[in-house]
Amino acid sequence: MPSSGPKVVVTVRSFDDAALALLRDRGCAVEVAALPPGKGDGDLDQDQLCRLLAGACGWIVGHARVTRPLLQSLPDLRIIARRGVGYERVDVQAARDLGRVVAIAAGGNDASVADHAVGLMIAVGRRFRESQDNMVKGDWTILTGGELYRKTVGLVGLGRIGKSVVRRLSGFDVRVLVHTPNPDEAYARDTGVEYVGLPDLLVASDYVSLHAPLTPETRFLIDAAALASMKRGAILINTARGGLVEDAHLLAALRAGHLGGAGLDVFISESDPAYWSVTQGLLAHPAVVATPHAGASTREGFERTNRIAAASVVAVLDGGDPPPGCCVADGRVA
Template sequence: MKVFISTHPFFETSPVPKKLLEDNGIEYRLNSRGRKLTSAELAEDIRDAVVLVAGTENITEEVFKNAPNLKLISRVGVGLDGVDFELCRKYGVQVAYTPEAPTTAVAELCVGMMLDLARKITESDKLMRKGGWARHMGLLLHSRTVGIFGMGRIGKSLAHMLSGFNVKILAHDINPDIIFGRNERITYTDKETVLRNSDIVSINLPLKKDTRNFITAKEFSMMQKHAFLINTARGGIVNEDDLYDALKNGVIAGSAADVFVDEPYKGKLLELENMIFTCHMGAATTASRTDMEVESVQEAVRFLTGQKLKNEVFSNE
């Protein structure tokens, strides 16, 4: 077995990645558990794989120890917080990912969450299912101020999509793209200014040491009471306990999240009516999922046929 595909589901949106493997005579095995694997399960299932086509699993040293033939981790998606690059260097494992494939889908989900929160769509749906009929008074997204933390591929795509709503965009990024900002009329500024002046704050950062607990009670206290917070990036960037307190006590008006520290999420935020949930589905469109699977398998094929990787990555810093 050359390739172990740990992420689930796989091959469901398109036959192309399967055909790529089979046309190149590459043996593969799928995740047979029908869900996201724990680290222990991944360590048990990976066995003699040379390439791991991975999802968001946490790839621990136990995994590396149980996979003596492993030489490449090809990540389906863009987040690399589950990959320990020190361990990869220690065990001689290369890493690749699919940086472009999920961009549009995640940005569109951000916009959908903004509209949902502003116009109380989910709230109205829940009320009608209970027999109620009341027109919730919402807010226009048009001409609002949107704060974006992280102006990478997804942040830029989000900013571009929002241009049609005539919003003012405040952005914070450690390496601001000045030319993009000028073209899209984005104001780059500091973290506090974004928080204090935004009607909606969107988190589009990678999870790293310096972004864990990036939003805590301190940051919530800076936000406006009518403001919304959206996190489609990674669990752990927003402190979930502090978010609960901020929502329950009216420090901010509402929040939407696609990602959580522990997934599937079963925590106390589910008690709150001013919180919208989706189940880590930012990239879950047919087109994006197909692109991610194809690109991750293409990297596996390149590696196993002696070609240069297209999207190798050396660090998650």
């Protein structure tokens, strides 16, 4: 028999049976949205979301925009749980004002994204894309790449994912420079990382990997001036957010031969279609290895983030709090 408990709507793909069972075992009536082929919930407009979410008390969301008008049209919705860690598409102030809870799946995809970032460093440095493209054309000439071993890696941002990258890099005997607004000296003593200002990091690093949130202060943090200050032949990795890098300036730096390459999982065009031609230029460049915002998309990562998002939903619907580190807005608090 269908549950008569609180309605929970899931608008993400790859929501596994274990996470469904966690919700249903707590009495939730779960509806998993049937998304169009090749589309995610970020492609749904407000009217479509309103129809899907009518009467819902909980929502497990991927990349849909959670706006004030949408929340106002969903008076029963108590908890919005992101199956991920970024929440720039959620109007958290509106959620607070309207008495809602917003949660993220903190810690669920750290390993997936960190693996991805280090993988991109190796793939770009060893010129995997260029080599395979040439082989497909029948040209088996060996291209000379560069090692990650004993290089200097600059990390911009040192949250959970950044620290996971540091752990993975320990086997490469690299020097790690970190730019972060909140240096932890005990962590530096334990790991050997060095805290530096962004200009010093850019000048000294062979690889620059971005792990910062997108805020008004970090938008276009890596612009033409920042790129020009980087070592000639350095490699830029962005698995964080489109908008941290001014992609048009990055494309110009690559075309000029100043950078050795870029590993990109995110693009400005994801949120600003005016940049689509720039994205196409980056995808066409032989020194770019690109993926479609897939850094967190592993089976294991989805299982962890699904479970955390489901746990946040049942906790709030039971009158409790999301797991530690997951709550980013709580409108229940006076």
